[in-house]
Amino acid sequence: MEKKIRVGVAGYGVIGQRLADGVALQGDMELVGVADVMPTLSVRALKEKGMPYRLFAASVEGKAALEGAGIPISGMLEDLVQQVDIMLDATSAGIGAKNKLLYEKYGKHAIFQGGEKNDVANVFFHGYANFEKGLGVDFLKLTSCNTTGLIRAVDCIDRAVGVEKVAITIIRRVADPGDYHRGLTNALQIDKAPSHQALDLMTIMPHVEATGILIHTPVTHGHIITVVLTPKQDISVKDALEIFEKHPRIRVVSIGEGFLGNASLFRYARDLGNPRGDMYEIAVWSDSVVKSGRDLMFAINIPQESVVIPENIDAIRSSMKMQLTRETGTAETNKYLRIGTWKKTV
Amino acid sequence: MEKKIRVGVAGYGVIGQRLADGVALQGDMELVGVADVMPTLSVRALKEKGMPYRLFAASVEGKAALEGAGIPISGMLEDLVQQVDIMLDATSAGIGAKNKLLYEKYGKHAIFQGGEKNDVANVFFHGYANFEKGLGVDFLKLTSCNTTGLIRAVDCIDRAVGVEKVAITIIRRVADPGDYHRGLTNALQIDKAPSHQALDLMTIMPHVEATGILIHTPVTHGHIITVVLTPKQDISVKDALEIFEKHPRIRVVSIGEGFLGNASLFRYARDLGNPRGDMYEIAVWSDSVVKSGRDLMFAINIPQESVVIPENIDAIRSSMKMQLTRETGTAETNKYLRIGTWKKTV
Amino acid sequence: MEKKIRVGVAGYGVIGQRLADGVALQGDMELVGVADVMPTLSVRALKEKGMPYRLFAASVEGKAALEGAGIPISGMLEDLVQQVDIMLDATSAGIGAKNKLLYEKYGKHAIFQGGEKNDVANVFFHGYANFEKGLGVDFLKLTSCNTTGLIRAVDCIDRAVGVEKVAITIIRRVADPGDYHRGLTNALQIDKAPSHQALDLMTIMPHVEATGILIHTPVTHGHIITVVLTPKQDISVKDALEIFEKHPRIRVVSIGEGFLGNASLFRYARDLGNPRGDMYEIAVWSDSVVKSGRDLMFAINIPQESVVIPENIDAIRSSMKMQLTRETGTAETNKYLRIGTWKKTV
Amino acid sequence: MEKKIRVGVAGYGVIGQRLADGVALQGDMELVGVADVMPTLSVRALKEKGMPYRLFAASVEGKAALEGAGIPISGMLEDLVQQVDIMLDATSAGIGAKNKLLYEKYGKHAIFQGGEKNDVANVFFHGYANFEKGLGVDFLKLTSCNTTGLIRAVDCIDRAVGVEKVAITIIRRVADPGDYHRGLTNALQIDKAPSHQALDLMTIMPHVEATGILIHTPVTHGHIITVVLTPKQDISVKDALEIFEKHPRIRVVSIGEGFLGNASLFRYARDLGNPRGDMYEIAVWSDSVVKSGRDLMFAINIPQESVVIPENIDAIRSSMKMQLTRETGTAETNKYLRIGTWKKTV
Structure with a gap:
C-alpha cells in the first residue's frame, strides 16, 4: 500500500470515537480528523488527552460552543471533508442525510450508520455477508x-x-x-x-x-x-x-x-x-x-458500542477497493484491530 | 355443593397469601387457616389487618418467634392439617417434601408448587392441559x-x-x-x-x-x-x-x-x-x-406472583373431585375469582 | 355536617385517581366526578371496573379520543366544575394554571399540586404545618x-x-x-x-x-x-x-x-x-x-404516589372551612382514611 | 532510588488487578507477581493478554484449578512472599488475616484492605490524613x-x-x-x-x-x-x-x-x-x-473500583520508608500514576 487512505469521522460520540480509534490503528489508513458540534464529555476527554486527533467544528454555532469551552478547533467540517478520501458518518440519525450533500459536493465517499434511512446509501453493507456488493460504491450504509x-x-x-x-x-x-x-x-x-x-x-x-x-x-x-x-x-x-x-x-x-x-x-x-x-x-x-x-x-x-467498528473498516476497504474480496478485506481489518489473535488453537 | 371443602395453606409468603385469598373467595371451599414459621412482613400485615385468617406455627421455634413478635397463634401446623381436607403447600422449595409426611400421616390430599421436585407428587398438573389426570389423586404438583x-x-x-x-x-x-x-x-x-x-x-x-x-x-x-x-x-x-x-x-x-x-x-x-x-x-x-x-x-x-393461583384452585377441584372435567372445573374457579368477567364476548 | 361538600378531580393519573378514591371515602364529601383527556390505562381500568366514578372530558379532542376508545363520558370538564364546590386539580404541571380560569369563572375553590408554580395559589399549604392559613382561601397549592x-x-x-x-x-x-x-x-x-x-x-x-x-x-x-x-x-x-x-x-x-x-x-x-x-x-x-x-x-x-392524598383532603377541609383547626381538620381526614387505626397508642 | 522495592499482590480480583497495574507503573517499585486461587475471568484475561504478570497459586487446590484451566503458574503464594519486600493483600475479607501468618513467617511487610478487621494491622492508614503514622510500620490497613x-x-x-x-x-x-x-x-x-x-x-x-x-x-x-x-x-x-x-x-x-x-x-x-x-x-x-x-x-x-489504589501505593511508601512525609510520599505516587497532570491551571 503506497499511499494511505485518508479518513475523516463526523460525529465524535459513542460510535464516532470508536471509529476514529479503529481507523487510527489501520496501517493503510490515515485518520485526518474528527468533527463534532458540542463540547460533550467525549470531546472534553479528547482535550484532556492532549488532542491526539484534530477536531473540526460541524457548524458555526458548534464552533462557538467548542471554543467557548476551551477546545482547540482545526477548522470546519467542510475543511475536513476536503482533506479526506472517505468520511465515516456517525452523527445522530438524520444528520447523515444532510451531511451527504457536503460529501457529494466534494465527490467523497462516505459510510453511514444504521440509524440513517436506507436510501441514504446505494448499498446496505455487511463485511462478511456482502463485501463485494460495496466495491467501489460511493455511499454505503452499515447495519445497526x-x-x-x-x-x-x-x-x-x-x-x-x-x-x-x-x-x-x-x-x-x-x-x-x-x-x-x-x-x-x-x-x-x-x-x-x-x-x-x-x-x-x-x-x-x-x-x-x-x-x-x-x-x-x-x-x-x-x-x-x-x-x-x-x-x-x-x-x-x-x-x-x-x-x-x-x-x-x-x-x-x-x-x-x-x-x-x-x-x-x-x-x-x-x-x-x-x-x-x-x-x-x-x-x-x-x-x-x-x-x-x-x-x-x-x-x-x-457489545453495542463497539461491535460495528470492524464492519465499518471493512466498508472503507470495500468502498475504496483497498481489497477486492470479503476474505482479504475482513482479514486486513482483523489484522490491524488484532481480532482473533487470542484464538491460539484455531 | 352441600359441604364446603376445607383447605389449609402452608407457607404464607408471596404465593401462600395469594392462595389463601383465592381459596377464601371460593363459595364451595372454606379456608381453615394458614401456617408459617417467622414473623415476616406478610405475617405482620396479617396481624395489622386483624387476623382475618387463623395462623398456625409450622415449628416449635417458629411458634416462639411468632409469639415473640406479638402474633396470635391458633395452634401448630399439625393441628391445621387435621382440620382440613386438603393442604396447599407453598413453603420454600424442599420443605414441601418434608411436610408431605404429615399430610400422609393424616391421610390428607395436598397440592405442591413448582419449586418442589416432581416426585413429590403423583401427577404434574395444569388446570387446562390435564385436569382429568388429577381427578381423585392425593398429591398433585403444579407447574411453575x-x-x-x-x-x-x-x-x-x-x-x-x-x-x-x-x-x-x-x-x-x-x-x-x-x-x-x-x-x-x-x-x-x-x-x-x-x-x-x-x-x-x-x-x-x-x-x-x-x-x-x-x-x-x-x-x-x-x-x-x-x-x-x-x-x-x-x-x-x-x-x-x-x-x-x-x-x-x-x-x-x-x-x-x-x-x-x-x-x-x-x-x-x-x-x-x-x-x-x-x-x-x-x-x-x-x-x-x-x-x-x-x-x-x-x-x-x-404476572409471576399471582398467575398460578387459578390453576392451584383447579387442582383442589380435581384432586377432591369437586368437578369432573376441565371445562366445569376451570369454569367454577373462574367464576369465584371473577376471571373473564371483563370480557364482553365471554 | 348536614350537606356534603361536592368535589371534582381534574386529571385522572397517578395522583388524580388516588385523590378520587380518598375523597370517595370521606363521609362528609361527595365525589361528583373526574376529568381526563386521554384513554390512558387508568381510564381504561375505570371502564373495566364499571365506571364507579363519572368521567368528564377535559377537551373536545379528549372527548373524541375517549369515546373512540369506548369510554362513556358524562360531559365536559366545564360541566363538572359547575356541579362542585371545589376542584382538586391533579393535571400535568402547567395545565392547572389554565384550568384556574375555569374555576374562577364559576367562583369555585381549587387545590393545586406541587408541580404548579407557587403563584397559581394564594397559600402554599400543608395540613400539619399551616392548616389555619388555608381557612376559607379560594386557591391552595399543596407541597410535592x-x-x-x-x-x-x-x-x-x-x-x-x-x-x-x-x-x-x-x-x-x-x-x-x-x-x-x-x-x-x-x-x-x-x-x-x-x-x-x-x-x-x-x-x-x-x-x-x-x-x-x-x-x-x-x-x-x-x-x-x-x-x-x-x-x-x-x-x-x-x-x-x-x-x-x-x-x-x-x-x-x-x-x-x-x-x-x-x-x-x-x-x-x-x-x-x-x-x-x-x-x-x-x-x-x-x-x-x-x-x-x-x-x-x-x-x-x-411513598410518592399516595403520600399527598391526606394533605389534599386536609386542604379541602381548610379551604371550605369544614374544620377550623389543624387538630380537628387532620383528625377528620385521618378518620375517614383510617390512618393511624393500626397504632395501639393512638 | 538505587534498588526498587519488590512488591507482590495477593488476590487478583477487582482491587488486586488494579493494585498490580498501579505498582507496575511506579518507577521505584517492581511488581514481582500476583496470586490467586481460581481461574476467574480476571485470571483468564491475564492469560489472554500473554501473562504480563507472573501468577502464583494461593493454595494447592487453587493450583490444580488454575492448571486445569490452562493457566501457567510460577509457583505458590509462599514462593511469592519470599521474593518480595512487601505484600499488598487484596484477598476476600478474612483471608488477609490468615495470610498474615505467612507474611510474619518471612518477616515481610504487608498492606491490608478495608474488608479486614482493624486488628490485622498496627495502623489504620490514609495517604493524606496520616502518612507519617505508617512510617516503617510492618502492617498497615487501608480505609475502604x-x-x-x-x-x-x-x-x-x-x-x-x-x-x-x-x-x-x-x-x-x-x-x-x-x-x-x-x-x-x-x-x-x-x-x-x-x-x-x-x-x-x-x-x-x-x-x-x-x-x-x-x-x-x-x-x-x-x-x-x-x-x-x-x-x-x-x-x-x-x-x-x-x-x-x-x-x-x-x-x-x-x-x-x-x-x-x-x-x-x-x-x-x-x-x-x-x-x-x-x-x-x-x-x-x-x-x-x-x-x-x-x-x-x-x-x-x-469510583469504587480504583479510588483506593493511590493510597495503597502511598502505604507502601510509608511502610517501607521510601519517603518520609505525606507531601513527598503522595507526590511520588501521583507522579507515577499521572494523577493531577490534567490540572494545567493549578
Whole structure:
C-alpha cells in the first residue's frame, strides 16, 4: 500500500470515537480528523488527552460552543471533508442525510450508520455477508449493532449448511453506560413486531426468511439475542460450535468459565485492558446451543458500542477497493484491530 | 355443593397469601387457616389487618418467634392439617417434601408448587392441559409460574390446530417487589439451555417438542416469554388472536392501548383495584403476533406472583373431585375469582 | 355536617385517581366526578371496573379520543366544575394554571399540586404545618410528595423542641411503577443544589433554615430522605422516636422487623390489602436515628404516589372551612382514611 | 532510588488487578507477581493478554484449578512472599488475616484492605490524613473505598479551616460491573446507622465527630456521598471549591459540563482511555456545594473500583520508608500514576 487512505469521522460520540480509534490503528489508513458540534464529555476527554486527533467544528454555532469551552478547533467540517478520501458518518440519525450533500459536493465517499434511512446509501453493507456488493460504491450504509452481530452468526451457518429461516428475540440493552437522555426503570418494553433487525437481515440476506420480537431491558452492557434458526441441512450442536469457533469475530464462551451474562463480557473486556472496555467480537454461549427438531437455537451477546467498528473498516476497504474480496478485506481489518489473535488453537 | 371443602395453606409468603385469598373467595371451599414459621412482613400485615385468617406455627421455634413478635397463634401446623381436607403447600422449595409426611400421616390430599421436585407428587398438573389426570389423586404438583402461563397459550392453540414444537425465550423477572435476598444490578444472566420450563411443558404435553433459553433481567413486574410455535396445521395471526381472546385466563392487549411492557400490566392491575395489584391472567400482545413460514411467533406476559393461583384452585377441584372435567372445573374457579368477567364476548 | 361538600378531580393519573378514591371515602364529601383527556390505562381500568366514578372530558379532542376508545363520558370538564364546590386539580404541571380560569369563572375553590408554580395559589399549604392559613382561601397549592412527607417529620420535632435548621439528602425514586416516559438505567443523577424541597420547606416553615441535595436513583418504590436536623433544644433519640410514634401519619419501622428499604414498605402496603398497594404514612427507620453533637440525623421513606392524598383532603377541609383547626381538620381526614387505626397508642 | 522495592499482590480480583497495574507503573517499585486461587475471568484475561504478570497459586487446590484451566503458574503464594519486600493483600475479607501468618513467617511487610478487621494491622492508614503514622510500620490497613475518598475531601478542608463534625449520607453502588453474586433490583436498602465509614473516619481523624446513614442503590458506577460539614472557621463556597481544586486527587466537575451523575464520570474515564475506564480521583460537583448557617454541604463521587489504589501505593511508601512525609510520599505516587497532570491551571 503506497499511499494511505485518508479518513475523516463526523460525529465524535459513542460510535464516532470508536471509529476514529479503529481507523487510527489501520496501517493503510490515515485518520485526518474528527468533527463534532458540542463540547460533550467525549470531546472534553479528547482535550484532556492532549488532542491526539484534530477536531473540526460541524457548524458555526458548534464552533462557538467548542471554543467557548476551551477546545482547540482545526477548522470546519467542510475543511475536513476536503482533506479526506472517505468520511465515516456517525452523527445522530438524520444528520447523515444532510451531511451527504457536503460529501457529494466534494465527490467523497462516505459510510453511514444504521440509524440513517436506507436510501441514504446505494448499498446496505455487511463485511462478511456482502463485501463485494460495496466495491467501489460511493455511499454505503452499515447495519445497526444488533443486525451486524446477528448476521455474523447467521452468515457463517448459512455458508456451511444454508439457512432457511430465523426467528429472533432481541433482549436489548436500553442505554449505554453514561446515558442520561434515555432509560428504563424496572420495566421491560416491547416493540411492535416484526423487529427492524429481522427485516434488515432479509435485506442483506434476501434468501433467508426472518422475523423477530424486540424487548428493551434496563441494562447497559450488551444486547442478548436468541436465535431459532432453521437450517437447510441438518447440523449438530457440535458442528455449529466449530463453525462459530472458526469465525474471527465470534467468541465461543461458557457459563462454566464464568461468563454468566452480558456484564461478564463487559468485565472481561475491561480486564483485557481493551480501551474503554470495548470488545469487537460477539459471543456465543456454548451452553445455550440446543436443537428442536431440525431447528438450532442459540444465544449471542452484542457489545453495542463497539461491535460495528470492524464492519465499518471493512466498508472503507470495500468502498475504496483497498481489497477486492470479503476474505482479504475482513482479514486486513482483523489484522490491524488484532481480532482473533487470542484464538491460539484455531 | 352441600359441604364446603376445607383447605389449609402452608407457607404464607408471596404465593401462600395469594392462595389463601383465592381459596377464601371460593363459595364451595372454606379456608381453615394458614401456617408459617417467622414473623415476616406478610405475617405482620396479617396481624395489622386483624387476623382475618387463623395462623398456625409450622415449628416449635417458629411458634416462639411468632409469639415473640406479638402474633396470635391458633395452634401448630399439625393441628391445621387435621382440620382440613386438603393442604396447599407453598413453603420454600424442599420443605414441601418434608411436610408431605404429615399430610400422609393424616391421610390428607395436598397440592405442591413448582419449586418442589416432581416426585413429590403423583401427577404434574395444569388446570387446562390435564385436569382429568388429577381427578381423585392425593398429591398433585403444579407447574411453575412461567410454565403455567406458557401452557395456557400453547394448549389453546394445540386444541385448535395441533402443536408440533415450540422454542421459547424466557425474559425472566429476577425478583419480586420487596425482595432483598436476590437481585441483579445492570446485568442480564443466562441459564444453561434447555430451560426447565421447556422440559416441564413436554412432561405435561408429551406430544409437543420444546426447547428454550432463559435470560434473567433486573426487573420485578412480570416475565415476558417469546414463543416460536410450529403448528400442525397452518394458522393465521387473526385466527390465533381469536383463540387467545376466547381464553378466560388470557388477555389480548396492545401497545396502542398503552400496554408498553410488563410494568404497564402491573400498573393496570393496581388501577383495577385488584388486591396487591395482582392479575390472574397472562397477556398476549396482539402487536407481537407474527408469522415466519408456518411458524407463529408471539410474546406473552406472566404476572409471576399471582398467575398460578387459578390453576392451584383447579387442582383442589380435581384432586377432591369437586368437578369432573376441565371445562366445569376451570369454569367454577373462574367464576369465584371473577376471571373473564371483563370480557364482553365471554 | 348536614350537606356534603361536592368535589371534582381534574386529571385522572397517578395522583388524580388516588385523590378520587380518598375523597370517595370521606363521609362528609361527595365525589361528583373526574376529568381526563386521554384513554390512558387508568381510564381504561375505570371502564373495566364499571365506571364507579363519572368521567368528564377535559377537551373536545379528549372527548373524541375517549369515546373512540369506548369510554362513556358524562360531559365536559366545564360541566363538572359547575356541579362542585371545589376542584382538586391533579393535571400535568402547567395545565392547572389554565384550568384556574375555569374555576374562577364559576367562583369555585381549587387545590393545586406541587408541580404548579407557587403563584397559581394564594397559600402554599400543608395540613400539619399551616392548616389555619388555608381557612376559607379560594386557591391552595399543596407541597410535592417529598416536601409533604419531610414537613410531617420536621414539623412534629419543631413543635416539641424547635428546629433551627435542616440539611436534607433526597434519594429520589426516578419513576413510578409503570412509567415508560422517564427512567434511569444504572445511573445516579444529581440536581443543582439547593433542592427545591429545601426551599419549599422554608416557604412553609420560614423560621427554619434549610438546604439540600437531591440524587435521582433508578427505582420506583418510594423516596428516602436523610435529614440532618439542628434542634433548638437538645433532644434524645428516644424522645425523637416517641414524637414520631405519636404522629398519625408517621410509621416507625425497623430493619429488624424486615423493613429493609423502600421496597419493603411497598410490599407491606400490598400485603395489607391497601388499594394499589398504597400507603398514606411516611416511615421513619428507628435504626437510622443517630446524634452528632446536638444534631439529630434520621432517614424517612416517602411513598410518592399516595403520600399527598391526606394533605389534599386536609386542604379541602381548610379551604371550605369544614374544620377550623389543624387538630380537628387532620383528625377528620385521618378518620375517614383510617390512618393511624393500626397504632395501639393512638 | 538505587534498588526498587519488590512488591507482590495477593488476590487478583477487582482491587488486586488494579493494585498490580498501579505498582507496575511506579518507577521505584517492581511488581514481582500476583496470586490467586481460581481461574476467574480476571485470571483468564491475564492469560489472554500473554501473562504480563507472573501468577502464583494461593493454595494447592487453587493450583490444580488454575492448571486445569490452562493457566501457567510460577509457583505458590509462599514462593511469592519470599521474593518480595512487601505484600499488598487484596484477598476476600478474612483471608488477609490468615495470610498474615505467612507474611510474619518471612518477616515481610504487608498492606491490608478495608474488608479486614482493624486488628490485622498496627495502623489504620490514609495517604493524606496520616502518612507519617505508617512510617516503617510492618502492617498497615487501608480505609475502604468510601472512607478513602471521603477523607480526601474532609482532610483538605480540615487542614484549611478545621472541621468540627460531619454527617454523611452514603448513596452506595451495590455491585461492581460484572458482579452476579450480589445485586439489588428496584430497591433501595438502608443499613443500621451510624455507618462504619463515619466510625472509620473518626478512627483516622479522631478530632472530628462523624455520623452517617448508608443507603444501597441498584447501580454499579460509583458511590455518591453527601457531606454536611461543620467547619471550625466559617468558609465560603468559593474558598471550599478552591481547596478542592488544588487537591491532586479531587476533580471539581459540574452538571453544566455534562457530569450529570456517577455514570458520567465512568463514561468520561472510559473516553479518556484509562485502563478499564478507571479513575483514581474522586469528584466534587461544584453545583452541589451549598451553605446552611456555618455548615457546608456538598456531594462527592467515589469510583469504587480504583479510588483506593493511590493510597495503597502511598502505604507502601510509608511502610517501607521510601519517603518520609505525606507531601513527598503522595507526590511520588501521583507522579507515577499521572494523577493531577490534567490540572494545567493549578
